[in-house]
Amino acid sequence: MRAARFHAPHQPMVLEEVPTPEPGPDEVRVKVAAAGVCGTELHFVEGLYAPASLPTTLGHEAVGTVDAVGAEVADRSPGDRVVVDYYLFCGACRWCLAGRQNLCLRPRGVLAFAADGAFAEYLVVPARCLVTLPDDIPFESAAPLCCAGATSVHALNEADVAHGELVVVLGAGGVGLAAVAEAHRRGATVVAVSRREARRRAATVAGAAAVVDLAGLPTAVARLSGGQGADVVLEMAGVEATMRVATEVLGRRGRLVFVGYSADTLTVSPLAMVVPEQRILTSVGNTLPELAATVALAQAGQLPPVDDVLPLAEVNVALDRLRSGKPVGRLVLAP
Ligand SMILES: [Zn+2]
Ligand SMILES: [Zn+2]
Incomplete structure (x- = not known):
């Protein structure tokens, strides 16, 4: 063969x-x-x-x-x-x-x-x-x-995304776009983050309520959550800058889910996460x-x-x- x-x-x-x-x-x-x-x-x-x-x-x-x-x-x-x-x-x-x-x-x-x-x-x-x-x-x-499809379904299951929650999808590649569509289907309000114009359009088609670049994320999350922060952030970009912003936009009982493989590291303050009872989760395959x-x-x-x-x-x-x-x-x- x-x-x-x-x-x-x-x-x-x-x-x-x-x-x-x-x-x-x-x-x-x-x-x-x-x-x-x-x-x-x-x-x-x-x-x-x-x-x-x-x-x-x-x-x-x-x-x-x-x-x-x-x-x-x-x-x-x-x-x-x-x-x-x-x-x-x-x-x-x-x-x-x-x-x-x-x-x-x-x-x-x-x-x-x-x-x-x-x-x-x-x-x-x-x-x-x-x-x-x-x-x-x-x-x-x-x-x-x-x-792409099954990885996004597993990540959203691990995050236990519920109807009406605010879900941020950081990265709009194959898994990211599939996650936008599936989170939208589950009744979440989705904010997608991508730098590339064509992917931003695709994220909108997939059901994102807002599509922004990283710098615009805190404002978009604040606007769509009434200042309460995101319920779920799916981190698929895997670089220090996106991981840091991911922790910053998380709300009370927010779940940060690492999905992509990343070589970068992230330093977190347990105290900053304990008071709002935030969770860090991971998802593979x-x-x-x-x-x-x-x-x-x-x-x-x-x-x-x-x-x-x-x-x-x-x-x-x-x-x-x-x-x-x-x-x-x-x-x-x-x-
Ligand atoms: Zn793959
Ligand atoms: Zn086995």
Whole structure:
């Protein structure tokens, strides 16, 4: 099969012929129909994170059709349309049994991070790591549900966003725009923060009541909350300046949720947070039921925006476009 192989940071990926993977007893082989290109792929290519081994195949937003099933797989058949949970959880550890597959102690791998990913014609994953994709959701639209969509649903669940609350979304990339749409659907008033004009427009379309730059955030929050501050801040930008403003706009019992990976650090005053009973939370990935919920929301019409669909051979073009910062929605590869 063909796969876009990642050999080293700062080098283009190379389209290569590699052995088609065979499913083990509890696994399925998925013929990849569409694979989203997430900002994380760019971080790998730029050397900010390193995959567990090289060369490898990147891509952790995978949707497609079941192509072959292992001997023990009873609930999937060739031809099934599926969405892949990229965190290949074990299903048996303490955290999997608690329904928190995103914290699995013994994942078989993590697509792109520590297993060959979706920028290939085929992919092998445990059958338990799949969610059925309804016929009426096109593959290209479904790919961003795996990371962008499901990550935003998990973050809003962790924040326990309630109807009528004021939610600030710092950063309007793939996850941020999905979070704006989902917080709006839950009845929150949403303030989105982005510097880029095209993303600000997209945040408005997704349902933000106000879209501002960082400097304008305190005024917008004060205006929309009657001076009480934000109930929830989703911090997805991950730099010191945004994290600091995030703490400043938080109201009583406000929840600050770190979603993105950040290299910067934040110094907080416990006293300043204790008196208004504020909480700092973190959110990583998604659980399997949350991926299923994200697919159900998509079926109801809540789909993350997709800018373009490119052939797998143009993987480096897609990364260059992502690096330019111009795409608003996802770029999707179609192997
Ligand atoms: Zn587990
Ligand atoms: Zn991602």
